[in-house]
Every structure is written in structure tokens, then in C-alpha cells.
Amino acid sequence: RAPLSLPKLREMAQRGERIAVLTAYDATFARCMDDAGVDCILVGDSLGNVVQGEKSTLPVTLEHMAYHTRCVAQGRRAAWLVSDLPFGSYEASPRQAFDSAVALMQAGAQMVKLEGGGVTADTVRFLVERGIPVCAHLGLTPQRVHALGGFRVQGRDEAAAAQLKADAAALAEAGAAMVVLELVPSGLAREITLAHPGMLTIGIGAGAGTAGQVLVMHDMLGLTTGRRPRFVRDFTREPGSEPQAPGLSVAQAFARYAADVKAGCFPDEALHGY
Numbered sequence: 001r002a003p004l005s006l007p008k009l010r011e012m013a014q015r016g017e018r019i020a021v022l023t024a025y026d027a028t029f030a031r032c033m034d035d036a037g038v039d040c041i042l043v044g045d046s047l048g049n050v051v052q053g054e055k056s057t058l059p060v061t062l063e064h065m066a067y068h069t070r071c072v073a074q075g076r077r078a079a080w081l082v083s084d085l086p087f088g089s090y091e092a093s094p095r096q097a098f099d100s101a102v103a104l105m106q107a108g109a110q111m112v113k114l115e116g117g118g119v120t121a122d123t124v125r126f127l128v129e130r131g132i133p134v135c136a137h138l139g140l141t142p143q144r145v146h147a148l149g150g151f152r153v154q155g156r157d158e159a160a161a162a163q164l165k166a167d168a169a170a171l172a173e174a175g176a177a178m179v180v181l182e183l184v185p186s187g188l189a190r191e192i193t194l195a196h197p198g199m200l201t202i203g204i205g206a207g208a209g210t211a212g213q214v215l216v217m218h219d220m221l222g223l224t225t226g227r228r229p230r231f232v233r234d235f236t237r238e239p240g241s242e243p244q245a246p247g248l249s250v251a252q253a254f255a256r257y258a259a260d261v262k263a264g265c266f267p268d269e270a271l272h273g274y
């Protein structure tokens with residue numbers, strides 16, 4: 001498989017081929033999902049939850065992210081590699097964001113992701129003008145969980161939807177090449193996707209109308225305990241199979257995810273959308 005690049009990802013979107021994204025935090029899982037056909041690997045700050053056992057992403061540091069980015073970069077072959085700027089590493093100024101982004105790029109990232117709406121547009125522009133591709137992140141932004149008051153769907157009422165659309169427009173204008181839309185009503189996510197063809201939309205709990213999909217690896221392997229969010233599917237199980245039926249291997253689950261995203265079978269609007 002030839003390595004993915006931004007122009008190739010854009011071509012895929014233009015052809016209507018959906019982009020399959022998963023999170024990874026180490027070399028072995030990164031290699032496994034890359035070999036299974038996943039297009040893009042995100043070293044998410046969900047690291048805090050699924051690797052470090054923290055209750056939120058707030059304790060994750062730039063050093064942690066750089067370490068895990070390096071681990072994933074060792075296992076990656078063809079997938080496009082995105083790494084999260086953690087809480088506190090980019091909000092103060094474009095200069096602070098640039099210094100933090102450099103640490104992640106030097107660890108092997110090809111693109112950095114940062115959370116927030118129009119207020120981050122100046123920072124996005126600053127990074128893009130200096131050769132650092134940027135993925136934005138709108139809707140439910142977990143680094144702001146305390147300000148948002150919990151993990152719930154964003155952009156539900158008219159004013160919130162208008163704000164989200166304005167944020168998306170500002171980020172596209174600033175040069176964000178990709179945007180994660182998390183916990184956003186399906187119709188709104190589809191609208192944002194169509195409005196900004198130059199900014200690839202990657203949905204999580206945002207319906208089937210985005211350019212791509214992302215899930216946290218541990219969630220889609222059925223390893224996460226506690227309440228499972230509506231948008232998660234356990235890809236180690238055949239849909240509708242008996243609980244005692246043998247499950248799929250990790251490699252098979254990754255391949256199934258990539259195939260189902262591309263075939264448009266995941267997400268299923270009725271089961272996983274809002």
C-alpha cells in the first residue's frame with residue numbers, strides 16, 4: 001500500500017471513498033490497523049482515559065503525547081498520522097501552539113489536532129502557514145468537559161447549530177485540512193461536510209454524512225467498561241450474533257471496521273446517529 005498523504009485523502013473524499021480512522025497509542029496496534037487497511041491513525045489524548053486510566057483527557061501532557069506519537073510512528077507504514085495537542089499546550093498563543101506542534105511533528109506526526117471553534121482560527125492559520133497541517137475538532141470537545149457540563153450532543157438547538165457552522169467556516173478559512181466532528185446531529189455534520197469540501201470531516205457520533213469516521217480503538221474492540229456510548233460498535237462481534245459465538249481477532253476487527261466504513265455500513269444512521 002502506498003503511503004497516504006493529504007492530496008490522496010482529498011482525492012478519496014472527492015471519489016466518495018470514506019476515510020477510516022482509528023486511534024492508536026503504540027507501535028504494535030498501529031502496525032496491525034495499518035496492515036488492516038485503516039487510512040489514518042490518530043494518537044488521541046484519549047490516551048488519558050484508555051491507557052493511563054484517568055477520568056478525563058486533562059492530565060495528559062505534551063511529553064506523554066510525544067512519547068506515544070513516537071511509538072505509533074514506529075509501527076505505521078502507510079496510514080496518515082495525526083497527533084493530538086493536549087490540554088494546556090496550545091491555548092495561550094499561536095507561538096505556544098507552534099512550539100508544541102513541533103514536538104509532535106519531530107516525534108513523527110504528520111498533522112496535529114487541536115480542539116475548539118473560531119477562537120482557535122488564528123492559531124490554525126499560524127501553524128498552517130508554517131507548514132504544519134492541522135485537524136480541528138468541533139462539537140463535544142473533551143478538553144472542555146467541565147465548561148460544557150458533561151458528555152452530551154452539541155449543536156442541538158438552532159443557535160448552537162449556527163455557532164457550530166460559523167466555527168467550521170472560520171476553521172476552514174484558516175486552513176484546517178481536516179476536522180473531527182464529535183457528538184453532532186447527523187444533519188448538521190452533513191451540512192458542514194458539504195459546505196467545506198476542502199476540510200475533510202471525520203465524524204464520531206456525527207452520523208454517516210461525513211468524509212470519514214473515527215473511533216477509539218479500545219471502544220471498537222469492546223474493551224471499554226461502563227456505559228457504552230450509542231455511536232460505538234464492538235467490531236469483534238458479528239452484528240446480531242449470540243453472546244457465546246466466537247469473536248473476531250483484533251486484526252479482523254480492524255479490517256472489518258475499515259471495510260464497513262468504506263461500504264457505508266458503519267455508522268448505521270438508525271443505530272449510531274443523533
Ligand code: KIV
Pocket residue numbers: 023042043044045046047084180182204214215216
Ligand atoms: O482523543 C481522541 O481519541 C479523539 C477522538 C475521539 C477524535 O480526539
Ligand code: NA
Pocket residue numbers: 044045046057084
Ligand atoms: Na482527543
